């Protein structure tokens with residue numbers, strides 16, 4: 001993805017091109033009208049809104065914060081909409097916020113989150129530069145139990161809308177719940193991990209317009225913290241993704 005530029009950067013670059021052009025032609029400086037540029041951030045935001053049919057990450061996050069669609073709203077401290085960059089190379093999807101995420105309103109900030117950041121860094125991914133991180137369910141289930149089918153169904157439209165706005169190049173599912181939810185299957189993570197699936201967006205309007213997104217799953221970082229023998233296969237999965245990212 002190209003680095004974003006401010007309007008000032010673009011004006012300077014245009015002036016540099018003009019000066020070099022003058023120099024190469026005859027060395028005479030010509031007066032020109034100064035073009036008016038916009039910051040990329042503003043343009044990107046507009047592009048996101050068009051891609052998402054007028055929706056935006058901010059609107060979705062605001063609605064997540066107000067959401068009372070399932071019983072988890074009564075138990076949460078803070079909902080966790082997700083964080084990262086727009087138009088990410090990878091959309092990283094976890095299960096649900098844990099206790100630290102619930103307190104801070106950010107995804108993957110506890111021990112599993114630190115490991116996730118290191119796993120992503122090992123394949124040149126990061127929530128600050130080229131990923132967006134979120135969960136299948138945006139509020140913490142009590143005692144970190146699995147989200148119920150009703151809770152998952154109530155929350156699913158938020159993830160679908162985020163995907164529609166984000167249009168990630170790849171999807172990386174962390175763990176069984178994320179993989180099963182995205183792939184609509186009850187198959188175990190041992191069989192789902194390490195290979196690519198074509199993810200077809202849930203929104204009917206997108207099915208026609210948007211190409212399938214390559215999706216790969218691996219073990220959840222919490223599982224790696226519990227069982228170190230899963231680290232090697234998880235690393236194999238990350239390398240499979242890295243090989244695809246490099247092509």
Ligand code: URA
Nearest residue numbers: 094095096097107108
């Ligand atoms: N585990 C998850 O699946 N998501 C988080 O945000 C934190 C821990």
